[in-house]
Amino acid sequence: MRALRTLVEIDRIGSFAAAAERLGMTLSTLSVQMKTLEDELQFALFDRRHRPPQMTPAARQVAVHARTILAEVDAVRGLGDEPGALKGVLRVGFVGTASVRLLPDFLSAAALRQPAARFEVESGLSTDLLRRVARGELDAAVVTESPDMPLGVRIHRLRREAFALACPQDAPQRDLVRCCAELAFIRFLPSTGIGLIVDNYLRHHAGPVRETVTLDSVEAVMGCVNRGLGFAVLPEPDARRYASAAHVAALDAPPLERYLSIAVQEDGPGAVHAEALRDLFEAVAA
Structure with a gap:
């Protein structure tokens, strides 16, 4: 062994x-x-x-x-452990946007609720984390759920988050259609869970964008919006977290949401402990 x-x-x-x-x-x-x-x-x-x-x-x-x-x-x-007990080393991934908000509380809750377990934590993009879960390199990962999920991965939903429109404070246009027509779209990576959701929404509800700038960091995206360089569509908690000189408002025509979910390999160690892991994540995500 x-x-x-x-x-x-x-x-x-x-x-x-x-x-x-x-x-x-x-x-x-x-x-x-x-x-x-x-x-x-x-x-x-x-x-x-x-x-x-x-x-x-x-x-x-x-x-x-x-x-x-x-x-x-x-x-x-x-088999001899208490029901729901975790022990040993578990490798857990967090999508970057969730790690900022959930990781500190997760580690604190894990220390109190699962003292026999040790967690090795990594952060990354949802697509990369899901591939690593499917290959058994991670026991579990918190990711943005998307329609394009790899085979061999089981998903448990944790929480739902609304998306928001972020635009410069001095922009006279604060609705999505006008932003697309008149401002540059500061876009989070289109290959990620967030990027796929947002691109699909804009395609169906806002029409073509005037110009696009693609970045690989939510913080960098909001930094550009704060400097008046364009608009963005991001999960509302992240947009508000990094907004210093930007107007942030929920999308409501129609609303846009994402699911933060825990992914485990169907036949891996994470699947054995899926219920205990989900309980631990839900205690944090509530």
Whole structure:
């Protein structure tokens, strides 16, 4: 089991040295462990002609199966736990817009409610986090739900958030159609959950935009709006958080909303603990 966990960590991180540091072992110990695993399986897991050694295609397939095996082992070990108890290390991702508002409270609630669990937290874009959940690299992730969800991922909705129109304070036009016609659209990445939702809404309810500037940070988007460079459509809590010299108003003709949801791999460790994780997230998101 230890060797399989090590192989999964090498696959996740992509480096012998980084995996050894992460697992608290020396590089030589990790190398011996992998050589012993190769001897037991009777085929090569690494191409040692490269420095550092590179995982073979067979090794990546072993890592896929290892994640399922380890999830089952963890489930068996958890049979004697109290219902809803979490323990060990769980890797959780947060979409950037949610991490700013939810992550501190999540870690505080986790320390109180699940003291036997340790959470390794990462932030990123919804699309990237969902791919990592599907591959088993993350046990769970809080993401913006979108119609384009990868296979093998289960979604549990946590909260609903309205979108808002943000435009310069001195702009005489404060309705969406006029903003599209007269101001530049400061757009959050269209490949993200937020970007897909907003682009679809504008296409159906506002018509073409005059010009578009695409940025990869909600804070940067609002920074441009605050400087009078254009308008944006963002989740209302984020728009208001970063608005210093911008007018922010909810979209109401028709309203636009997103779901923040927790994603887990259907057959991964997160699925085993999905109810406990959802309860923990809901305590924060309420």
